[in-house]
Amino acid sequence: MTTLDRSRLETFLRLEEQKFHADHPKSYELFKRARQSMQGGVPMLWMIRWAGTFPVFVKEAKGAHFSDVDGRSYVDFCLGDSGAMTGHSPDATLAAIHAQAEKGITLMLPTEDAVWVGEELQRRFGLKYWQFTLTATDANRFAIRMARHITGRTKILVFNYCYHGSVDETFIALDEEGTPGSRPGNLGPPVNPTETTKVIEFNDVAALDTALSARDVAVVLAEPVMTNIGIIHPDPGYHEALREITHHTGTLLIIDETHTLCTGPGGYTGKYGIKPDFLTCGKPLAGGIPAGVYGFTQEVADAFWAKLDLDQSDVGGIGGTLAGNALSISAMRATLENVLTPAMYERCEKLADRYETGVLDVIKEFDLPWIVKRLGFRVEYWFRQSPPRNGGEANVAVDSELDRAMHLWTLNRGILMTPFHNMALIAADTTEADVDYHTKVFREAVQALFG
Numbered sequence: 001m002t003t004l005d006r007s008r009l010e011t012f013l014r015l016e017e018q019k020f021h022a023d024h025p026k027s028y029e030l031f032k033r034a035r036q037s038m039q040g041g042v043p044m045l046w047m048i049r050w051a052g053t054f055p056v057f058v059k060e061a062k063g064a065h066f067s068d069v070d071g072r073s074y075v076d077f078c079l080g081d082s083g084a085m086t087g088h089s090p091d092a093t094l095a096a097i098h099a100q101a102e103k104g105i106t107l108m109l110p111t112e113d114a115v116w117v118g119e120e121l122q123r124r125f126g127l128k129y130w131q132f133t134l135t136a137t138d139a140n141r142f143a144i145r146m147a148r149h150i151t152g153r154t155k156i157l158v159f160n161y162c163y164h165g166s167v168d169e170t171f172i173a174l175d176e177e178g179t180p181g182s183r184p185g186n187l188g189p190p191v192n193p194t195e196t197t198k199v200i201e202f203n204d205v206a207a208l209d210t211a212l213s214a215r216d217v218a219v220v221l222a223e224p225v226m227t228n229i230g231i232i233h234p235d236p237g238y239h240e241a242l243r244e245i246t247h248h249t250g251t252l253l254i255i256d257e258t259h260t261l262c263t264g265p266g267g268y269t270g271k272y273g274i275k276p277d278f279l280t281c282g283k284p285l286a287g288g289i290p291a292g293v294y295g296f297t298q299e300v301a302d303a304f305w306a307k308l309d310l311d312q313s314d315v316g317g318i319g320g321t322l323a324g325n326a327l328s329i330s331a332m333r334a335t336l337e338n339v340l341t342p343a344m345y346e347r348c349e350k351l352a353d354r355y356e357t358g359v360l361d362v363i364k365e366f367d368l369p370w371i372v373k374r375l376g377f378r379v380e381y382w383f384r385q386s387p388p389r390n391g392g393e394a395n396v397a398v399d400s401e402l403d404r405a406m407h408l409w410t411l412n413r414g415i416l417m418t419p420f421h422n423m424a425l426i427a428a429d430t431t432e433a434d435v436d437y438h439t440k441v442f443r444e445a446v447q448a449l450f451g
């Protein structure tokens with residue numbers, strides 16, 4: 001099987017960095033200016049981690065494409081890391097935003113659209129009651145608060161190398177000996193996360209049973225398929241075990257569909273009939289306008305209501321002045337009604353098949369020790385020979401240098417991949433030509449590294 005020559009990789013990266021710099025003079029000028037007013041020259045800390053030596057500054061985006069200030073065009077397989085899974089600025093969402101913006105943007109009062117969206121979420125995901133936030137992070141934070149309030153238990157449980165947004169309790173990981181502690185990079189944690197959180201590996205039923213048997217965990221927060229340390233599917237029967245153990249230990253279950261919404265119009269939950277107590281989602285729901293949601297069952301609603309002091313509900317730690325604003329809600333209605341439709345899913349899945357086949361053919365041609373993982377129209381390749389069963393195994397396979405090399409090569413040839421792993425998301429406007437172009441550029445990268 002083909003192996004990687006690290007010194008060849010080093011040269012490859014150096015040449016790609018030079019090319020990136022030479023091809024993006026205007027982005028570089030803007031970056032230098034940006035450093036005078038924004039720390040690191042970026043609007044948000046993590047944007048510094050893009051594969052180039054500075055970020056590409058965007059001029060405009062539409063559908064599955066965007067252009068930068070240097071006049072270069074890109075096929076976008078990152079799509080705002082799912083925030084623009086609908087394609088950039090979908091027409092139906094735009095029309096709703098324009099119309100609503102003329103009629104008021106934020107009111108601290110509901111509009112009729114909110115009722116429509118609540119009913120639609122109920123239909124798609126099967127949970128009875130819904131609340132709105134501006135981010136998926138907030139949806140998770142509020143669901144956790146409700147779970148703690150209802151159960152009177154203080155802890156939550158998450159899976160090793162999960163990501164659920166910037167939720168304090170989730171920045172915990174197992175070290176090489178399997179001991180839990182702050183996840184590397186955890187900035188200014190309020191307390192040691194082992195005080196608030198238990199962490200175990202995904203797909204480990206025995207560990208789950210042990211962790212929940214003390215009956216001190218309020219809620220398990222889980223993606224139905226892990227996506228943030230690469231795609232890790234549940235073993236057959238894992239979800240049934242998760243539900244059964246949570247039930248018999250009186251533990252609630254939050255299913256976070258923020259990324260797994262690419263599985264179907266009702267997410268993984270809708271497609272595979274999972275029955276969580278809470279469901280959270282965000283990112284693409286309003287076509288890129290900030291919006292998150294959390295839903296819960298009748299039982300959860302009853303238990304919460306019974307313990308709620310309505311006079312204090314505005315200072316209870318669940319809130320957001322702009323949450324549920326008229327603009328987000330109108331965008332959500334238009335997006336759910338016209339963009340995130342069954343037809344869109346069908347089209348995107350077909351293109352994802354094509355993308356997967358293209359990458360697999362190259363892997364086979366060069367006899368690479370790599371694999372492809374797939375969830376709905378999310379496709380990614382991995383630098384390992386067998387699929388990992390949990391976050392710990394997946395983390396060991398991360399090769400940041402090789403990641404960066406593949407990202408930069410594709411970026412330099414007009415393709416944006418999702419940062420931090422080699423993932424592509426397909427949008428309704430992605431074309432077969434876009435996918436084939438990726439296959440060609442991916443093959444050229446492999447040829448340059450291994451040929």
Ligand SMILES: Cc1ncc(COP(=O)(O)O)c(C=O)c1O
Pocket residue numbers: 135136137138140163164165166223228256257258259282283
């Ligand atoms: C599964 C999951 N949940 C929640 C979030 C948080 O989303 P946001 O940063 O939009 O709040 C993310 C972000 O990547 C995520 O991957």
